[in-house]
Amino acid sequence: MMASLDLTQVSSSMCFGGFVYKYKHYSTTTDCTMTFNIYLPPSVKVDSETKVPALYFLSGLTCNEDNMITKAGALQYLSDKGIALITPDTSPRGCGIPGEDDSWDLGTGAGFYVDATTDKWSKHYNMYSYISAELPSIISANFPIGGHGAIMIALRNPKMYKSVSAFAPICHPSETPALKNTITEYLGPNKDDWVKYDSTELASNYQGPNINILMDQGSDDSLLKSNTLHPDHFVAAVENSKEYINLQTRVHPGYDHGYYFIQSFIKDHIDFHSTFLLQ
């Protein structure tokens, strides 16, 4: 892969002694220009021989590569621990697909981390392969990263990630009526094709190796109340696989679905991942 030739640095800003870099590159997986941020802690430079472990943060619906890295207050802790952070975008953008910008839960900002199979979306909307294969290859080839979230991707690639955590994730999309239209658009009408992108279905059938998962949920989250998230389904599914999945879940009274919630608990997530990444 000639990835390194394709990376263009958009910006560079020092933060807590390290640097946040924004890069854009042409992605062969999504057949368009993609953008990501990477934070390198002060212990390494772009061309360091020594390597540091990395966290991938996969943002949710409507977000882009900036939301978490600018608003979560995570960099102070990553600086201290010597861990890198990679924040990818959540979908292809500007592909010219009819209706791609018309809805908050389909198209731009709503890639759902699937490889679309329908004619309309399959040329560009391959975020599963972008996040789990192309981007890690680009990161490894260009940055001093030695190790390598989201629950679904981790459960399908168990040797690739040591730990995974999530804030208020969609846990059971194939059984969530509000998401049926989006899933059908990307993957077609056959439900058998949906389950391989469904954390609850994957957890129910997980066979190891052991993986560590932390999940936080606010009680005043409007998407929880509208039955879009279903963390209870995920917890029940893990009962089938508790030999392999070490799951910690926490409900935080009063918190909603936004960045103030994430900021309040990001330190716990970084501590959690540090336990496994810095072993």
Add this chain to the structure above:
Amino acid sequence: MMASLDLTQVSSSMCFGGFVYKYKHYSTTTDCTMTFNIYLPPSVKVDSETKVPALYFLSGLTCNEDNMITKAGALQYLSDKGIALITPDTSPRGCGIPGEDDSWDLGTGAGFYVDATTDKWSKHYNMYSYISAELPSIISANFPIGGHGAIMIALRNPKMYKSVSAFAPICHPSETPALKNTITEYLGPNKDDWVKYDSTELASNYQGPNINILMDQGSDDSLLKSNTLHPDHFVAAVENSKEYINLQTRVHPGYDHGYYFIQSFIKDHIDFHSTFLLQ
């Protein structure tokens, strides 16, 4: 003042055990609807009898009321210390003044915390009075805030603020050629009218009472390099008033003008203000 009747709560989000509220209200000073955020730490509720001290954070050019409170990572420290935070907008918006949205350094997002005197701007662009008088009155009338930050406003109202700090501020606007057009638009051509909104000129003539000022500056700040900020002028002016002004300045190698810089040092500023607010 019937301010309390006019406050409309736009949103409410828990963060570090306290709450971030966004409010909008009609301002008699700017003759338009203004928006601000307020963070109340867990030690008080909106209707608490007990009161907490507050920090006012005045954002810079192009910002609105959200930039600092969402990106600076300050709320964890304010939660711990029991200090409130108020983040006002930086200008009136949507007033229909010809050209108000045409330039990044004049009009919307660029109120410069002056009371404009020219016919074109004086009806709405009265951010000095809004920040130093109307908004504090509204806050006092509606929230459990007992005490009451930017350098210029503090130097003109020395009994109102116990401490003031700044990240990469414009220090000497009346002697900054890049700002001459903006200042003339708001205040007219007479230089004598400019100095009362100029931190360096005010510091040079400051007669007390004693005030504590912390100023941080990144060395890779493009506005510093273009001679828009002039912190050296401010430092020289304080030499005339060092009996009354306790000034700490720090230059941080490699940092730029953005939120990653602010995030890196916000804890020091909160610690600094805590020393005076929590006495």
